[in-house]
Amino acid sequence: xxxxxxxxxxxxVGLFILLFAAGSFRYxxxxxxxxxxxxxxxxxxxxxxxxxxxxxxxSGGIDLSVGSMIALTTMISxxxxxxxWPPYIVIPLVLSLGILFGTTLGAMIHYFNIQPFIATLxxxxxxxxxxxxxxxxxxxxxxxxxTTMAQTKIRLPGNTFVSISxxxxxxxxxxxxxxxxxxxxxxxxxxxGGNEQSALLMGLPVARTKIMxxxxxxxxxxxxxxxFTFYMLSGYGLxxxxxxxxxxxxxxxxxTLLTGGVGFVFGTFFGVMIQGVIQTIISFEGTLSSWWTRIxxxxxxxxxxxxxxxxGERRLAxxx
Amino acid sequence: xxxxEPMLRMTGIHKQFPGVKALSGVNFRLxxxxxxxxxxxxxxxxxxxxxxxxxxxxxDAGRVDMNGQTIAVHNPQEAKQAGISTVYQEVNxxxxxxxxxxxxxxxxxxxxxxxxxxEMNRNAERLLQDRLHLHIDVTxxxxxxxxxxxxxxxxxxxxxxxxxVLILDEPTSSLDQSEVAQLFKIMRKLKSEGLAILFVTHxxxxxxxxxxxxxxxxxxxxxxxxxxxxxxxxELVAKMIGKELSLxxxxxxxSGEGAERCAEILLEASxxxxxxxxxxxxxxxxxxxxxxxxxxxxxxxTELARLLFGADRADxxxxxxxxxxxMMSSPRQAIDLGIAFCSENRxxxxxxxxxxxxxxxxxxxxxxxxxxxxxxxxxxxxxAEEYIRLLNINPPAPEQxxxxxxxxxxxxxxxxxxLLTEPGLLILDEPTRGIxxxxxxxxxxxxxxxxxxGMSVLFISSELEEVLRVSDRVAIMRDRRKVxxxxxxxxRQSEVMQAIAGGEQR
Numbered sequence: 001x002x003x004x005x006x007x008x009x010x011x012x013v014g015l016f017i018l019l020f021a022a023g024s025f026r027y028x029x030x031x032x033x034x035x036x037x038x039x040x041x042x043x044x045x046x047x048x049x050x051x052x053x054x055x056x057x058x059s060g061g062i063d064l065s066v067g068s069m070i071a072l073t074t075m076i077s078x079x080x081x082x083x084x085w086p087p088y089i090v091i092p093l094v095l096s097l098g099i100l101f102g103t104t105l106g107a108m109i110h111y112f113n114i115q116p117f118i119a120t121l122x123x124x125x126x127x128x129x130x131x132x133x134x135x136x137x138x139x140x141x142x143x144x145x146x147t148t149m150a151q152t153k154i155r156l157p158g159n160t161f162v163s164i165s166x167x168x169x170x171x172x173x174x175x176x177x178x179x180x181x182x183x184x185x186x187x188x189x190x191x192x193g194g195n196e197q198s199a200l201l202m203g204l205p206v207a208r209t210k211i212m213x214x215x216x217x218x219x220x221x222x223x224x225x226x227x228f229t230f231y232m233l234s235g236y237g238l239x240x241x242x243x244x245x246x247x248x249x250x251x252x253x254x255x256t257l258l259t260g261g262v263g264f265v266f267g268t269f270f271g272v273m274i275q276g277v278i279q280t281i282i283s284f285e286g287t288l289s290s291w292w293t294r295i296x297x298x299x300x301x302x303x304x305x306x307x308x309x310x311x312g313e314r315r316l317a318x319x320x
Numbered sequence: 321x322x323x324x325e326p327m328l329r330m331t332g333i334h335k336q337f338p339g340v341k342a343l344s345g346v347n348f349r350l351x352x353x354x355x356x357x358x359x360x361x362x363x364x365x366x367x368x369x370x371x372x373x374x375x376x377x378x379x380d381a382g383r384v385d386m387n388g389q390t391i392a393v394h395n396p397q398e399a400k401q402a403g404i405s406t407v408y409q410e411v412n413x414x415x416x417x418x419x420x421x422x423x424x425x426x427x428x429x430x431x432x433x434x435x436x437x438x439e440m441n442r443n444a445e446r447l448l449q450d451r452l453h454l455h456i457d458v459t460x461x462x463x464x465x466x467x468x469x470x471x472x473x474x475x476x477x478x479x480x481x482x483x484x485v486l487i488l489d490e491p492t493s494s495l496d497q498s499e500v501a502q503l504f505k506i507m508r509k510l511k512s513e514g515l516a517i518l519f520v521t522h523x524x525x526x527x528x529x530x531x532x533x534x535x536x537x538x539x540x541x542x543x544x545x546x547x548x549x550x551x552x553x554x555e556l557v558a559k560m561i562g563k564e565l566s567l568x569x570x571x572x573x574x575s576g577e578g579a580e581r582c583a584e585i586l587l588e589a590s591x592x593x594x595x596x597x598x599x600x601x602x603x604x605x606x607x608x609x610x611x612x613x614x615x616x617x618x619x620x621x622t623e624l625a626r627l628l629f630g631a632d633r634a635d636x637x638x639x640x641x642x643x644x645x646x647m648m649s650s651p652r653q654a655i656d657l658g659i660a661f662c663s664e665n666r667x668x669x670x671x672x673x674x675x676x677x678x679x680x681x682x683x684x685x686x687x688x689x690x691x692x693x694x695x696x697x698x699x700x701x702x703x704a705e706e707y708i709r710l711l712n713i714n715p716p717a718p719e720q721x722x723x724x725x726x727x728x729x730x731x732x733x734x735x736x737x738x739l740l741t742e743p744g745l746l747i748l749d750e751p752t753r754g755i756x757x758x759x760x761x762x763x764x765x766x767x768x769x770x771x772x773x774g775m776s777v778l779f780i781s782s783e784l785e786e787v788l789r790v791s792d793r794v795a796i797m798r799d800r801r802k803v804x805x806x807x808x809x810x811x812r813q814s815e816v817m818q819a820i821a822g823g824e825q826r
Contacts, residue, residue, distance in 0.1 A: 183433060183435065184428065191417060194414030194415055194416035195415065198413055199414060201376075201396055201408065202426060204425065262416050
């Protein structure tokens with residue numbers, strides 16, 4: 001029996017297969033395992049950030065600070081590396097900063113009852129601004145560890161390869177799925193998103209859950225930042241600008257309800273892949289400008305929000 | 321049955337909120353194997369008492385003993401650990417989670433931090449089957465089940481933590497007859513298993529059907545504890561409302577001459593009803609007549625008005641009004657037919673805080689004209705001036721923001737808003753709630769004056785005296801049924817109270 005809550009998820013997976021098939025028929029050389037792997041390589045940072053965002057949106061919130069946090073991470077990493085700090089200090093440091101940043105936002109949201117939109121908007125400006133305090137220019141990275149991470153290709157059967165970032169991203173996805181479904185923290189996140197008041201009366205640790213959700217998102221953002229640094233091999237204040245919106249779009253296309261309480265990390269994975277496949281199709285087309293990606297994503301988002309609305313209403317109608 | 325020691329004893333409970341004494345010196349006892357009904361009108365302190373007991377609020381003074389030991393609970397989690405579980409009026413579960421999760425979340429079976437879903441689902445299934453006789457798929461989301469089932473799942477959650485005390489806060493308010501019967505069956509079973517059940521409801525029939533013991537609160541004070549079989553209904557009602565029966569008999573009759581002045585029928589509803597909200601009723605309102613609706617909270621007073629106004633859709637019966645015959649499908653239609661409705665939630669459904677008195681007054685008139693035919697500012701000012709004078713709104717400043725006005729004056733602005741649309745029938749739901757005595761009298765006087773000018777009024781109030789004073793005829797509601805109609809002039813409070821309490825006494 002197919003459960004209603006899995007419908008958006010199936011639509012997402014189906015859509016991805018459909019898009020990939022369409023691309024394969026239209027363009028020669030599209031249908032290959034490596035194209036699929038490239039989707040992962042080019043979107044690993046997006047994927048990592050999107051896992052964190054999924055938790056935030058499931059809890060009924062939103063995190064706009066993601067893109068800026070990525071930029072700030074690239075900036076801090078690049079400048080510290082430039083000053084000769086070793087990577088094994090820099091990376092844990094930026095990750096802890098991400099957690100700290102996220103939990104601070106979460107605490108503000110919970111204890112001062114500030115709208116997540118506003119609190120994380122403030123966080124977004126703050127982090128972006130801090131980038132320019134460090135430097136207004138691009139700082140390139142020539143650290144051996146970073147270049148190795150960027151260039152290492154992991155050979156896979158079928159003459160394909162992925163980068164180390166892909167492995168990290170897939171691990172994060174797997175971890176996200178496990179946490180969401182098999183830990184108390186994960187289930188409490190769903191409960192808070194379903195009905196915060198009820199969660200409180202059911203005796204669940206609402207405050208801790210909400211703060212941890214933003215902390216987790218902060219961690220994911222900074223990890224995405226680290227991976228983005230591998231990808232770009234530079235730190236720059238304009239990196240990843242507006243990426244929080246791509247992340248949110250991926251999560252929503254992945255079937256997560258913006259109203260909270262419903263969503264799957266697995267869906268988010270396909271949400272990111274759909275964005276990637278659209279980009280690939282447009283680059284294969286050659287004549288279309290890259291803005292078409294945005295247009296298609298916009299249309300898809302609208303369709304998905306409509307679909308969610310319809311499913312929600314049918315459910316209500318069924319019950320009464 | 322042995323008169324055993326109480327399982328739970330609350331002594332001298334005090335709780336104060338800024339400006340309000342919510343509970344003062346309340347005592348409450350719960351015995352194992354008993355259903356104990358907590359009774360009181362709105363604002364009597366029932367909810368506060370429950371919230372104090374479950375740790376949502378802290379106690380200012382007093383003590384709580386459980387099984388002979390003093391306990392202090394600071395949050396719902398601690399209450400649960402102490403064996404006190406609560407099922408709230410609106411099902412406080414998470415609609416997006418599965419049934420099994422709703423029962424066990426926060427308490428899931430785990431190994432090394434990993435939730436054991438299979439075991440949880442199995443436990444949930446067994447719990448529902450064994451103790452509640454409910455056979456459902458526990459992996460489906462809560463929202464795919466009816467409110468009645470959700471209610472049972474909430475009880476299952478309460479039971480899952482080996483509760484000794486089960487608090488049911490108005491569990492029946494959204495259930496229909498057969499669902500209530502099922503719930504009661506389960507309550508009896510749980511009672512026989514030695515659970516102490518605290519039951520809150522507004523339905524007197526249900527109180528007498530299921531309860532062994534009754535505690536009555538009024539205005540945050542303890543009125544008394546009685547065995548259900550020793551307390552006649554009429555006395556229960558008298559104690560809740562706070563009037564001794566003997567005293568009521570002596571009250572002089574109020575005037576009621578207006579009864580004959582009306583002949584022409586304005587509105588007639590026949591067999592109008594909505595399942596789960598109000599049972600089919602007939603009502604006839606004459607031109608220039610004030611019909612009062614009396615009854616306890618939750619007896620269906622507001623529901624009746626909402627059906628007439630089209631705010632809720634009836635599922636049977638029809639309304640005859642002027643040339644129209646059928647159901648009211650929307651408030652819009654009702655307004656077009658000349659019905660106006662002043663809702664009881666002045667703050668949330670009536671006034672708009674950040675608009676001025678003038679803007680609040682013209683709102684409904686503008687709406688009936690359509691938003692594209694704006695009323696000129698000059699005309700708006702005239703209207704505002706006129707009604708401020710007419711209704712004696714204080715301060716007489718049309719440009720004052722309405723939130724700066726007192727409750728009574730806000731109510732008058734609301735009245736002005738609807739009077740402006742020149743309705744044939746004005747429905748007033750608790751027009752005098754929360755306003756001072758002087759303003760109350762003014763509003764009552766105004767209602768009578770309006771009726772004399774030919775407007776029909778449906779007057780709903782929980783204050784019996786007020787209903788009787790104002791109305792030509794009083795319809796009495798009990799347990800979502802219209803049970804009786806009494807001529808206002810002839811009606812004595814005691815007679816109406818008898819009707820509110822219900823015929824047969826136990």
